[in-house]
Amino acid sequence: MASKLTRFEKARIIGARALQLSMGARPLVDVPESLDPIDIATLELKKKVIPLDIRK
């Protein structure tokens, strides 16, 4: 993820990661107050630890 993500890419990554989390994947950040997988995925994206890449 070298260049800035477009808003579509951001949404897609957060969505995919949130699905993984909801199905039991281990969060790669300390879980924040909210247990919502989307919030966790958003935090993960912010810290750039999501193990997903964009395929153009």
Added chain:
Amino acid sequence: MIEKVTKVVKKKRAKFTESLIHEIAQAAQRHDLDDDELDELVKRVKKAYERAKIEAGEAVGTVAAQSVGEPGTQMTMRTFHYAGVAELNVTLGLPRLIEIVDARKKISTPTMAIFFEDEYRNDEEFVRTIANQIGKSTMNDILQDFHINYAENNVVAELNMEKIADKRLNFDDIINRVEKAFKKVQIDNNLLSFEPAKSSIRELRLLADKVRDLQISGVKNIGRVVIRKEEEEWVIHTEGSNLGAVLKMEGVDKVRTTTNDIHEVEKVLGVEAARNAIIHEAQRTMDEQGLTVDVRHIMLVADMMTADGSVKSIGRHGISGEKASVLARASFEETGKHLLRASIRGEIDHLTGIIENIIIGQPIPLGTGSVGVVMKQK
């Protein structure tokens, strides 16, 4: 100033267009900015510039269609415009817009605006001479007296030298043309008498009409011309258009002279010029009606129309009819025809477009749907 701005822009690693750099340079000059202020300005412009950019995956086509379509509903259905004093009729409004996107071969009111090079710009005499070379004149325009002499079985025409001089025509040229067009003609200075091939009253009358309608000057396809002074220079407007012939004339400004016939622009100057002509004409039509549409929407339309090397219309015979996907074509018009033909030829649909995927019921490759996700390789 421009070099300085270019340097700052390079330092900030921004990729600006030339016109943007010019604008920044002008603003910097106007407000007398020092180096720090210029740095800040470029920084902010860069930020705004990047924000204004369209992201990959955005549905630009749909937005463009809406942005051109909505003002279109507000256009007057049928408008005729009389430009200026000299009443040149030009199609504008909705009919004109339709003409542009349909890429009509024969537009209803072709017209040209002919500009002149620096040295002739204010030379009224020169411009009038050119105008009369371009504009169509017939014998009828320079007659002093004209009558059919039934007794002697001939047609007598007397030329008006004043009118000829007024139109800046050459008398010898006129005589040459007359001699070329009519075999049996006697010329005595400005008195011409014509004899018909066969002697009958019918022939005589037909001859009279032919004499009067004989074209003695003008460029092919151009009718009336109007000379106007616009902002300190003389400009010729024409009814009808022939860009190729006019651009070859001496003194004509090859850069600014235009026609509203897009196919002619394409023929004479190429597709890129045709693309610009589409943009210019569409925008002018909207502007004239007091409607503002962002150029980029119109540019997209023009790009689509000219992308494969020649001007194509939007619709059945152009872009939509030539789509690669069978389903996309079938969903537009003539569904049965396309499906039948595709099945006979054994066409394959690769489902790469939007419409195909909607028909199948899959996520469409647009916005979020255009992004693929893969696990990171460790």
